[in-house]
Amino acid sequence: MTDSLTVRDNRTGQEYDVPITDGTIKAADLGKIKSGEDAPGLAVYDPGFVNTASCRSSVTYIDGDEGILEYRGYPIEQLAEKSNFLEVAYLLIHGSLPDKAQYDAWVHEITYHTFVHENVKTFMQGFRYDAHPMGMLMASVGALSTFYPDARNISDADNRHMQIVRMIAKMPTLGAWSFRHAQGKPYVYPDNDLGYTANFLSMLFKMSESKYDADERLVKALDVLFILHADHEQNASTNAVRSVGSTQVDPYSAVSAGVGALFGPLHGGANEAVLRMLRRIGSKENIPAFIEGVKNGNERLMGFGHRVYKNYDPRARIIKKAATDVFEVTGTNPLLDIALELEKIALEDEYFVKRKLYPNVDFYSGLIYEAFQFPPEMFTVLFAIGRTPGWLAQWLELTQDKEQKIARPKQIYTGDRGLTFTPASERWA
Numbered sequence: 001m002t003d004s005l006t007v008r009d010n011r012t013g014q015e016y017d018v019p020i021t022d023g024t025i026k027a028a029d030l031g032k033i034k035s036g037e038d039a040p041g042l043a044v045y046d047p048g049f050v051n052t053a054s055c056r057s058s059v060t061y062i063d064g065d066e067g068i069l070e071y072r073g074y075p076i077e078q079l080a081e082k083s084n085f086l087e088v089a090y091l092l093i094h095g096s097l098p099d100k101a102q103y104d105a106w107v108h109e110i111t112y113h114t115f116v117h118e119n120v121k122t123f124m125q126g127f128r129y130d131a132h133p134m135g136m137l138m139a140s141v142g143a144l145s146t147f148y149p150d151a152r153n154i155s156d157a158d159n160r161h162m163q164i165v166r167m168i169a170k171m172p173t174l175g176a177w178s179f180r181h182a183q184g185k186p187y188v189y190p191d192n193d194l195g196y197t198a199n200f201l202s203m204l205f206k207m208s209e210s211k212y213d214a215d216e217r218l219v220k221a222l223d224v225l226f227i228l229h230a231d232h233e234q235n236a237s238t239n240a241v242r243s244v245g246s247t248q249v250d251p252y253s254a255v256s257a258g259v260g261a262l263f264g265p266l267h268g269g270a271n272e273a274v275l276r277m278l279r280r281i282g283s284k285e286n287i288p289a290f291i292e293g294v295k296n297g298n299e300r301l302m303g304f305g306h307r308v309y310k311n312y313d314p315r316a317r318i319i320k321k322a323a324t325d326v327f328e329v330t331g332t333n334p335l336l337d338i339a340l341e342l343e344k345i346a347l348e349d350e351y352f353v354k355r356k357l358y359p360n361v362d363f364y365s366g367l368i369y370e371a372f373q374f375p376p377e378m379f380t381v382l383f384a385i386g387r388t389p390g391w392l393a394q395w396l397e398l399t400q401d402k403e404q405k406i407a408r409p410k411q412i413y414t415g416d417r418g419l420t421f422t423p424a425s426e427r428w429a
């Protein structure tokens with residue numbers, strides 16, 4: 001068997017051998033196929049990159065048919081059960097697990113960079129009282145580039161490391177302050193005695209007490225949610241980070257583009273839609289009628305189905321377990337019973353089985369966030385904090401990848417050509 005593709009161009013009758021490497025062909029090789037000497041080379045039309053690899057990456061592996069998700073080769077189930085978010089962040093950034101000294105140094109670095117410049121606080125206070133926290137997060141992480149102009153020096157490894165530490169450390173501070181802002185509550189400074197996730201909860205919920213003491217089970221559940229969201233290979237926001245990063249801009253600007261992409265309802269907003277759906281169903285008795293509506297094509301079962309997973313999303317299984325732990329502390333949410341029943345019925349129903357529609361990560365995550373008393377606008381902010389190490393690991397990989405170029409897709413031009421311009425004074429006369 002030869003690893004190549006023979007292409008016959010029926011316009012010219014000419015044949016071409018295109019090498020196949022890692023199951024892909026190089027789009028540039030197709031560019032050599034031309035209908036005439038001066039004609040443009042053949043290109044690929046692929047809106048939404050549904051079948052185009054944009055990079056080589058060793059960060060995250062997904063097998064959607066088998067329901068497998070691995071960070072740097074480690075299955076998500078093991079990381080969620082036995083690791084913690086900062087160790088997973090180290091793994092994503094560095095490519096391997098830390099030894100004790102490396103782990104301690106990493107946790108120390110992240111912990112001591114959680115504070116932001118006082119002027120960040122001042123400009124965040126300038127947002128309108130009802131500003132969406134995701135808009136505030138996007139703007140403030142981008143603005144960090146003005147506080148660290150040295151971040152533009154992306155060819156220096158120590159410098160890159162510094163910005164990575166700063167960003168992972170400061171995202172919870174910015175996220176928590178965006179939340180407090182909408183509530184009219186004073187911003188809470190980081191507490192460096194606390195772990196990463198416990199400190200985040202403190203910055204969110206602390207009032208007059210001298211120390212905020214979150215329930216350990218809640219800290220663990222939120223930490224697991226961060227782990228589950230930490231990376232997901234070339235998704236829309238990661239692609240945004242890479243695309244903007246390919247211009248060699250500083251990483252704060254690149255990550256703020258990622259936050260912008262995540263803000264969109266097609267990316268980060270599905271868990272809120274699940275909550276709305278569960279509320280609308282209202283009680284278990286209404287489920288059969290709702291399912292009929294879905295099967296008739298009148299609506300979608302939100303939190304089911306995935307572009308990549310054609311099996312149970314491995315993250316959904318872990319989240320389901322985390323939901324049980326959280327409800328042990330906060331008391332159950334009646335919507336959980338509806339979700340469980342809905343899942344049971346859907347998994348047995350031929351419509352869903354035939355189409356390989358299984359619960360995805362968003363089916364239960366909204367219920368957990370609601371139990372923490374987060375308003376829906378905060379759901380994507382939590383996602384962004386979890387995704388930050390993934391965005392940065394991908395950005396770091398990009399900066400060192402010799403094959404990468406500035407991201408600049410082609411187009412198929414469909415407009416007019418060569419028109420003659422008439423000045424407005426003549427056109428309107």
Ligand SMILES: CC(C)(COP(=O)(O)OP(=O)(O)OC[C@H]1O[C@@H](n2cnc3c(N)ncnc32)[C@H](O)[C@@H]1OP(=O)(O)O)[C@@H](O)C(=O)NCCC(=O)NCCS
Binds near residue numbers: 303
């Ligand atoms: C995630 C999603 C956008 C993936 O879409 P996709 O890969 O383009 O899949 P398609 O829309 O082509 O769906 C394939 C088939 O399953 C059906 N389908 C997909 N998701 C469905 C859902 N949630 N409920 C009911 N039917 C669904 C489609 O109607 C289609 O049926 P058909 O072949 O009879 O036309 C889609 O499954 C969806 O909208 N899910 C709900 C929203 C959600 O939970 N999003 C979060 C993703 S993490």
